[in-house]
Amino acid sequence: MKKLLKHRELLLVGIIAIMVAGFATRAPGFATPGNLANIFNDTSILIILALGQMTVILTKSIDLSVAANLAFTGMAVAMLDAAYPGLPLALLVVLAIGIGAALGAINGYLVWALQIPPIVVTLGTLTIYRGMAFVLSGGAWVNSHQMTPGFLNFPRVSVLGMPLLSWIAIVIVVLMWGLLTRTAFGRAAYASGGNPTAAVYAGIDIGKTRFFAFVLSGALAGLAGYLWVSRYAVAYVDVAAGFELDTVAASVIGGISIAGGIGSVAGAVLGALFLGVIKNALPVIGISPFAQMAISGIVIVLAVVFNARAERRAGRIILRDRGAKEVSA
């Protein structure tokens, strides 16, 4: 199994490299280190969100509310910054993470304590959180001139040749890698998705593990909310509409099994980069940006087909694993 996973990530690296090389033949500047760093910076927010999504998916759940969470938190901190320019940036960032975590905790609580299927909970909170962003702002925009320069410039500060946004993503990748491979929570997350029954017998509280996965996903969405608003220098209700699908797509492309228990941090990062490269290449090779949605759709379906092939055990399965059905409910 481990060999297969290793193989898969190498395969993704290879595909991304071929794509970059292919695009470079059409647009010579595409493969330069500067442009690649730009693509990474552009994909940073997706990487951060995909890592949260991945943790939730590992526990056999799904979080469709991340983009709405991002929109609400982004709006909240942008309005705070506009209304009280004196607030220190660190406080706002902590607030963003805190609000995001609280919204994630609501999802997690409903999944944990009331045992409502995660897909239903997050479909519901998706509309609720985005609706709350509207109620909070009254439908108004927060524009760049209303926000303080410190608030706006933080992700753009260049450290060792790369913007801080990229560094934040790198730090989170490392932290998430540590969390998922080196802590009890990480192991519990894999176990409660891989085989819930066995996990219960091993003394793992599945509900609690899912709860913390949702809190983590929410916290990362909150952080991404601040980063998004400051990077694009505008906050409005429809910020990142539909972005939750990109996070699911990145996870699925990266080999994270939607049935839970399988996947790696490297996979999620590569999945996000895969989408990032396509997104940045489309305008360069002259394809309408309107095509992006259809392309992600095809990529999601293909990735699911590919994953199912890889996970399928040898021999013909007449009766599917009963544990694997739960997530579809």
Place this chain on the structure above:
Amino acid sequence: MSEITETGKRQAIPDRLGTPVSRLLGSWEVLLFGVAVVIFIANSFASPYFLNAWNLSDATFNFTEKAMIAFAMAMLVIAGEIDLSVAAIIALASTAMGAAAQMGIGAPGLVAIGIGVGLTCGAINGALVSVLKLPSIVVTIGTMSLFRGISYIVLGDQAYGKYPADFAFFGQGYVVWVFSFEFVLFIVLAAIFGVVLHATNFGRQIFVIGNNEFAARFSGIPVERIKFKLFLLTGLMSGIAAVCLTSRLGSTRPSIAQGWELEIVTMVVLGGVSILGGAGTIAGVVIAAFVMGLVTFGLGLLNVPGIVMSIFVGLLLIITIALPIVARRIKHMRTK
């Protein structure tokens, strides 16, 4: 161990079922009907314009198209699957009809195209789920993005208008007095789906699959074939809904019916269909359609913006699912 006993579908069979009347009174459908009546009365107090035959007829347009899809979705959910691509199918079918209308194709041709696109999309979903055995939730998230994405490629930021005059009947026509074509179609479809789900072999097999797919296979039920048919049916209903909606609006944008998948799933769940599969009735979905239509129409009369309404829809979804679970838990604690 709570994980296994609570999310599983095993339920204790009570010693006494109670009298038929008490069972009927305690059922979800009757409870929901009570809610509908309360909302109806509240609406007539909230706005003086509410109690008017034409106004009520207008109110039905709020839910008829969604309800048509909800019937098929109910069957799909009862069988333990879900289709999140329905709204995207509407967008694609509507775009295809729009393109055809620009080429001068008449109303019958447009209807055939709309339904054909719906069936094709349903067949794609069905094949991915039943032939390739993929989880329906991810597959339909993918196809949702794909189908609507194609509409965006075709239309971009443009819109189609100029539909033939006789095409308007499907969304704007009236059969008799205040009863619109859509409302009559909704009633007829409700009857057909009710009979198919509750009085045929096919319907029984759907319940069996949803309750225990494992046992269904051992009983010789063609599980994959039935699932394929259900996705096809959902695609068909999305195509029909696309005809009605396009005809009613008289124009097509790629963002048409955005977010409907959520409202349709909410309608199904509100109607008492178990999201875990295996239980539900068409009658419940019909009443849920009325409840949601009345709530959104009432809020509209009170000038509540659409996005705020969506908060109510989201809350409705979570609360209706949470309530029975909380109630069961309280009951459980008492018996302990």
